[in-house]
Amino acid sequence: MTDPLRPAQDAPLIRTAALTKKYPRVTALDQLTMTVDRGVIGLVGANGAGKSTLIKILLGLVEPTSGTAEVLGLDAATQGPDLRRLVGYMPEHECLPPDVSATEYVVHLARMSGLPPTAARERTADTLRHVGLYEERYRPIGGYSTGMRQRVKLAQALVHDPRLVFLDEPTNGLDPVGRDEMLALIRRVGADFGISVLVASHLLGELERTCDHVVIIDGGRLLRSSAIGAYTGRTEVLAVEVTDEPDGLVALLDQAGLSARRAGKLVEVRLNGHDEAYDTVRDAVARLGVGLVRLEQQRHRIEEVFTDGTP
Amino acid sequence: MSTITVERTSRWFGNVVAVNDVSMTIAPGVTGLLGPNGAGKSTLIHMMAGFLSPSAGSVTLDGERVWHNEDVYRRIGLVPERESMYDFLTGGQFVLANAQLHGLPDAGAAAGRALATVEMDFAADRRIETYSKGMRQRVKMAAALVHDPAVLLLDEPFNGMDPRQRLQLMALIRRMGDEGRTVLFSSHILEEVEQVASHIEVVVAGRHAASGDFRAIRRLMIDRPHVFLLRSSDDRRLAAALIADPSTASVELDARERALRVHAVDFPRFVVRLPLLAAEHGLRLYEVHPSDESLESVFSYLVAS
Amino acid sequence: MAPRDTGVIHDIGYRNYDGARLGRSYLVRSLFVQSLRGAYGLGRPARSKVMPALLLAAITFPALIIVVVTMVTGSQELPLAYTDYVPYTFYIVAVFLAAQAPQLISHDLRFRTVPLYFSRPINAADYVIAKYGALAAALFALMAMPLLVMYVGAMLTELPFWAQTRGVAKGLTGAVLFAVLLAGLGAVIASATPRRGFGVAAIIAVIMVSYTVVSAVQGISVETDHVKVATLADLFSPFNLANAVQLWIFDIEVNPLFDEVPTADGGQGLLFVAMYLACVAGSVAFLLMRYRKASAR
Numbered sequence: 001m002t003d004p005l006r007p008a009q010d011a012p013l014i015r016t017a018a019l020t021k022k023y024p025r026v027t028a029l030d031q032l033t034m035t036v037d038r039g040v041i042g043l044v045g046a047n048g049a050g051k052s053t054l055i056k057i058l059l060g061l062v063e064p065t066s067g068t069a070e071v072l073g074l075d076a077a078t079q080g081p082d083l084r085r086l087v088g089y090m091p092e093h094e095c096l097p098p099d100v101s102a103t104e105y106v107v108h109l110a111r112m113s114g115l116p117p118t119a120a121r122e123r124t125a126d127t128l129r130h131v132g133l134y135e136e137r138y139r140p141i142g143g144y145s146t147g148m149r150q151r152v153k154l155a156q157a158l159v160h161d162p163r164l165v166f167l168d169e170p171t172n173g174l175d176p177v178g179r180d181e182m183l184a185l186i187r188r189v190g191a192d193f194g195i196s197v198l199v200a201s202h203l204l205g206e207l208e209r210t211c212d213h214v215v216i217i218d219g220g221r222l223l224r225s226s227a228i229g230a231y232t233g234r235t236e237v238l239a240v241e242v243t244d245e246p247d248g249l250v251a252l253l254d255q256a257g258l259s260a261r262r263a264g265k266l267v268e269v270r271l272n273g274h275d276e277a278y279d280t281v282r283d284a285v286a287r288l289g290v291g292l293v294r295l296e297q298q299r300h301r302i303e304e305v306f307t308d309g310t311p
Numbered sequence: 312m313s314t315i316t317v318e319r320t321s322r323w324f325g326n327v328v329a330v331n332d333v334s335m336t337i338a339p340g341v342t343g344l345l346g347p348n349g350a351g352k353s354t355l356i357h358m359m360a361g362f363l364s365p366s367a368g369s370v371t372l373d374g375e376r377v378w379h380n381e382d383v384y385r386r387i388g389l390v391p392e393r394e395s396m397y398d399f400l401t402g403g404q405f406v407l408a409n410a411q412l413h414g415l416p417d418a419g420a421a422a423g424r425a426l427a428t429v430e431m432d433f434a435a436d437r438r439i440e441t442y443s444k445g446m447r448q449r450v451k452m453a454a455a456l457v458h459d460p461a462v463l464l465l466d467e468p469f470n471g472m473d474p475r476q477r478l479q480l481m482a483l484i485r486r487m488g489d490e491g492r493t494v495l496f497s498s499h500i501l502e503e504v505e506q507v508a509s510h511i512e513v514v515v516a517g518r519h520a521a522s523g524d525f526r527a528i529r530r531l532m533i534d535r536p537h538v539f540l541l542r543s544s545d546d547r548r549l550a551a552a553l554i555a556d557p558s559t560a561s562v563e564l565d566a567r568e569r570a571l572r573v574h575a576v577d578f579p580r581f582v583v584r585l586p587l588l589a590a591e592h593g594l595r596l597y598e599v600h601p602s603d604e605s606l607e608s609v610f611s612y613l614v615a616s
Numbered sequence: 617m618a619p620r621d622t623g624v625i626h627d628i629g630y631r632n633y634d635g636a637r638l639g640r641s642y643l644v645r646s647l648f649v650q651s652l653r654g655a656y657g658l659g660r661p662a663r664s665k666v667m668p669a670l671l672l673a674a675i676t677f678p679a680l681i682i683v684v685v686t687m688v689t690g691s692q693e694l695p696l697a698y699t700d701y702v703p704y705t706f707y708i709v710a711v712f713l714a715a716q717a718p719q720l721i722s723h724d725l726r727f728r729t730v731p732l733y734f735s736r737p738i739n740a741a742d743y744v745i746a747k748y749g750a751l752a753a754a755l756f757a758l759m760a761m762p763l764l765v766m767y768v769g770a771m772l773t774e775l776p777f778w779a780q781t782r783g784v785a786k787g788l789t790g791a792v793l794f795a796v797l798l799a800g801l802g803a804v805i806a807s808a809t810p811r812r813g814f815g816v817a818a819i820i821a822v823i824m825v826s827y828t829v830v831s832a833v834q835g836i837s838v839e840t841d842h843v844k845v846a847t848l849a850d851l852f853s854p855f856n857l858a859n860a861v862q863l864w865i866f867d868i869e870v871n872p873l874f875d876e877v878p879t880a881d882g883g884q885g886l887l888f889v890a891m892y893l894a895c896v897a898g899s900v901a902f903l904l905m906r907y908r909k910a911s912a913r
Contacts, residue, residue, distance in 0.1 A: 044474055059735055062912050081737040085637055089735035097727045104659055111646040112736045114637035123633060130630055140661060146348070156732060161633035166735075175347040176501050176610050193630040202473050205502040218475070243582055264509075265526075278595050286590045291582025295599040306475050 011073025013038050013164060013196050014058060019067035021053050028053040030220035032067070036198075040190035042207035042214035042228075043200040044302070050217045051200050052092075055166050058198075059089060072163055085114060088157030088165035092172060092200075095153065098142025102133055102152045105141065106159055113160035120159075127159045128152075130193075131185060147178040151185075158189065165189065167199040171206060183210050204302040208232055216305055224305055231305070234297040238269040240281055243291035252284040271297070312339045313373050313386060313461040313493050315359055320368030322354050329354040331517035332368070337462075337495050341488035343508035344497040347614060351517040352497040353392065356466050359495070360389040372462065385413070388455030390448075392466040402426065402442065402450045403435035409454040425453040429483060445476025452483070463487055465496035469503050481507050501606040511606075513613055520613045529601075529609045536560055536574040537581070542598040543589065546571045552588045556581075570598070643738045644746045651750030655716045656757075667715050672761060675708045679762035683769025694770055694780075698787025699862060700872040701766070702759050702794055706855050709794065710823045712758050713751075717802030718815030720751050726810040730910050740907035748903060752799035759791035790862040797858045797892060798823075800899030807906050826853035831874065838876045846877045847884060851891050860888045 012035045019032040028050050045051030056062040058071050060080025069076040074083040097105065103124060110120035128137050131151040136144065141152060150170060157165050170186065171179045187210055190197050201207055207214055207228075214231060216223040224231075242249055246267050253260040258277055259270045271277050278295075285292045315337040322330040330351040337359070346352050357363040358370050361377045361384055370377045377383050397405055406425055410418035426432045429449040434442065439450065448468055455463060465484070469477055484507055488494045498504050504511060505525075513521040513528075521528045529537075543549045550562040550571055558581035563572045575581035589596050602608075650659070656672075657665030679701070686694055702709065724730050733743055767784040771777070805822065806815045830853040837846035850856035859873055864885035871877045880888055 056912065061734055081640070081739065084735060084737045087735075089731070091728075091731050091735075093728055095728045095732055097723060097729055099660055099664065108646070108650050109732060109736070111650075112643055112733060112738065114639070114643060114737060115633070116636055116638060116642075119633065119635050126631065160637070173348070175499060175614075176607055177347075177614060179500075180607060180611070194632065202471075202477065203500065203502055204474055243579070275595070278597060282586045282589055282596050286586040289583065291579060292586045292596075292599055293582050293601055293604075295596060297598070303474070303478065306478055 011070070012036060013041070013072065014198070015070045017068050019054075019057065019069050020065045021057065021062065022065045027220050029057075029064070029217070032217065032220075032222050034215060034222055034225045036213060036215065036225065038196045039212035040186065040197045040199065040210060042211035043198055043217070044202070044204065044207065044214065045200065045217040050220050052168070054217065055089070055168060055198075055200065058166070059084060059087065085160075086163045088160065088162040088195075090153045090157040090165065090167045090170060092168040094149070096141045096149055099140055101140055102128060102137040102144075102155070106152065106156050109156045110159040115160055123159050123161070124155075127155045130188075131155045131158070132181070146173045147175070147181070150174060150178070150182060154182075154185065154189075158193070158195065162195060164196045164198065167197060169200060169202070171201065171203070179206070186210055208302055214302060216302075218306075231302045232299045234299055236271045236273070237298045238271055238277065238281065239294060239296055239298050240267045240269060240285075240292070241265060241294035242267070242285055242288070243293060245288055245290050248288055249284055249290075252287065253280065256280045256284065266294075268298075312491055314338050315377075315462060315493060315495070316369075316371045316374075317355070317359070318369050318371070320358065320365045320370055322351075322358060322363060322366045328517050330358070330365075330514075333514065333517075333519040334368075335512050335519055335522060337493055337512075338510075339488075339491055339493045340510065341484055341494045341496070341508045343504035343511040344495055344514065345499070345501070345504050345511050345610065346497075346514040346520075347499055350499075350514045352499075352514060353466055355514065356389070356464050356495070356497055359462075360387055360464050362389070385458060386460050387462045387464065388458070388460035390451050390455045390463070390465040390468060392468075392470065398440035399438065401436050401438050402431055402446075402453075405439060405450060406435075406453045406457055410457045413458045415458060421457050421459075422453075424459075425457040426450075428456055429453045430479075443476070444471050445473070445479065448472065448476070448480060449483070460492075462493045463495070465494070467498060468496050469498060469500065477503065501610060505606045513610070515614055521609075525606045525609045526601075526604050529604045529612075530578060532612060533578070535603075535612060536576050537578050537601060538603045539571075539573045539575060539581075540565075540568065540598065540600040540602045541571040541573060541585075541596070542569070543571070544595040544597070548592055549589065549594050552592050552594075553585075556584050556588065558584055572602075640737060640742055643736070644742045647733075647738070647743065647746035648750045648753075651720050651747055652753050652757075655720055655750065655754035664719075668712065671708055671712045671715075672758060675705050675758060676762045676765055678705065679765040679769075682766055683773075686769065686775075687773050692775060694766060694775070694783075696766075697868075697872075698763055698766065698783040699790050699866060699868060701762060701787060702791055703855070703859050703872040705762070706827075706873075709755065709759060709798065710820065710855075713755060713798050713802045713823070714816045714819040716754060717751055717799075717806040717819060718809075718812045720754075721747060721803050721806035722810050722812055722815045725807065725910075726812065730907075731913075734911040740904060740911050743907055744900065744903040748799060748803050748900065751803055752795045755795040755799055756791055759794060760788055763787045763791065786866050790858075790866075793862050793892070794855070794858045796896055797854055800896050801854050804899050804902050807903060823854060827855055829853070830856050834874050834877050838874075843876075843878055846874075847880055848887075850877070850880075851888065854895070857888065857892055857895070861885075861892050864888060 014036045016032050016034055019029055021029040043051060053062060057064055057069050058076055060076040060083050063077055071083050072086055076083060106124040106128065107120050110124055115123060131154050133148060133151050136148060171182050174182060183206060186197055186199060189195050211228050213227050215225045246262055249267050250260045250262055253269060258280055261268055269277060269281060281295065317333055317335045320330060320333050321328065344352050358365050364378045372383050372386060375383050407418055407422040410421045415421045426435050429452050431449050431453055434446060468480060484494055484496060509524050511525055541549065546564060550564060553559050553573055554562045558575055558577040560574045560576045565572045653659050656668045682694060682696055763784055767780060770780045802819050805818045809815050830849045833849045834846040850860040856873060860880055863871060863879045869879060871879060
């Protein structure tokens, strides 16, 4: 058997085989089989059972009804404590006591992950800085904004330098600006810190911007598990937005033999593999003398998995 | 067809000003009410629904004052954010009770219609405590729709929903708008606003910060340069051509994106000159992307200013 | 020192951690120490330190008086046996337990910090051991303080060394008996409610009501000459039970809680010990069940 603290580098990040979890009233997971490699992984699940159950199973806290789950090459059902040494977890709900400071609390949790006192102190200071908490770290958490609390929650999940961190709805309750900052932080955790991330979110657009790979569970079953590129590939449709006369543009493009139509404020042009179409559009806009605000190949969206199942 | 008019309205609670001198008009169709947490969205919606009186100014529906006006209440449906529902009732009983409270002549038929509208008739006989979040939201909506109001107000309707529930509700809200109702929903999640409503009202710290299509709002901010991401057959030559034109302030070759990043200070001139310059130099434009015209950027500009 | 014309930029970016990751005994110890400190308000805001400090002062004050009186009168004996001290001051112990058990136990439940522990290498048993242990240790420290003050005072007045040392050892053993049983009770009640106020009220209520009822029963029994009933009534109040076990183990004749209630004889003593152990085991079992469930949620 491999040393549990130094998992084989070639082991996949997460591997499940026929993973099933039944509760008296619902089947949370149904024959889930998937393999996911290192990186930033998005997890989309229906509300309630599926998503949280999967995370708890992967943390070795809930025993599956049948099937197996492996994280970093460790069996979640039998090697839970070893596994939890190497992963971090940021819950969806509030989980911070108001009467202690971020520093006190994160140092304590660092020790609870096995870091000796000195390392716990030093890594807490560094980690709080990396998540963007500065002077406020010495004040009681009760006075923090939602954004700051989310940062503390993230810091406690990272303080012991895990190989993988589970983030459950990390942007919940954040304002648009806070959301952007949190997503940027998650990308940094994946890219600069070299820590794999499993981020559960309901907001598909956020996952499109953040993840390398997305796993979708629907009704307890695996709906899809693919690299992000497979969800958001380019389409053969060019979206064009002009400041004026979109109908005039459609007419001109029609004359030039391109198939174009209006879709709200946009004009959609079919490319059909002909790059010359780009020049035709450019020249048509120039001829009309209107402004060209947008010209880009449309992309598929994760959402389409739910609407027609064939992105 | 109904229109809500908010005129110079403020609402304060003690010394806390939740809504500060706001004027806006909500017309038929779907409107998104956008703002950070605590911006006053809920207070505004509650005043529109007649749950709260304005401290100053007026809120009217088709010219009639909303506050303390039963006639107007009959034309408004409110879907509150709070989850407080009667868990021991079935969805059908809950909607029926609302129909009876409105004193509708045929409450049973009205409840049935409302449940069918939100596609919840299949679960009408199940107790509310067995419902998922999305189902609860739809039953609340049925209760608000039971008297067939012309105006539907929804406070943070998407909170905590999973993607499938979200898509379903979005379709429902769009349909309500297409039917000619005046639909207003609040949110602080831009993604969902962008997908449902093209017309947005932005409130920030109780003030009415902007109104309209977010792209149009962005173009009104002439004090901020517009950032475009361009890809062409020869980015370096395109860069040279663009920097020679007074409409651009700076051009940067973004190595990571492998694209040109252009700061345009004169938006109308820049967008007209761009295709002309490209054609003149024989450059093929593969992509023109206004990178700060997303709702995110517009919103962060509004909040920051 | 670096030469003047050179510079250096240090990398203060994210660093990986290759150092030691200590085992479960370290985790349990850390949680124990942190909880014990928390019980006395250390590492928490100043106002959290007020209550434990006041109670510690209140329970120690009579011990100081005893020492002073002994010194002044030149007596060859302390006016109070070490084993009687805790029964005489049990109100203070009860208030401390009611105030601090919810702080130690309910706090994690109320602020939902429990999942942060169970996403780490410790399991429910480790958590229960550390928390129960910390609460028992905090109670013990509270009761041991005045006993040690008395002992140090006795040594300074040069009372007989061996008699005093035996006495304090008995007193401290008794304190352990009280601490372990009461900590179990407090932890069970506190873990059943995330609300601090409920926890405080419930603990006070259980201790006071059971003590009052048992005292009343004993009063009536002594009046009506049913002394055996009076002795056995001690089974039904935690303070009386711990006290009864202490009296039996050290074969003390006079019951400090109620001097007319005779100390248990051999068979009764075993019954008391069995009840005591059952209560402690029951508390641990309840806590384990409670936190096994919490860790899977």
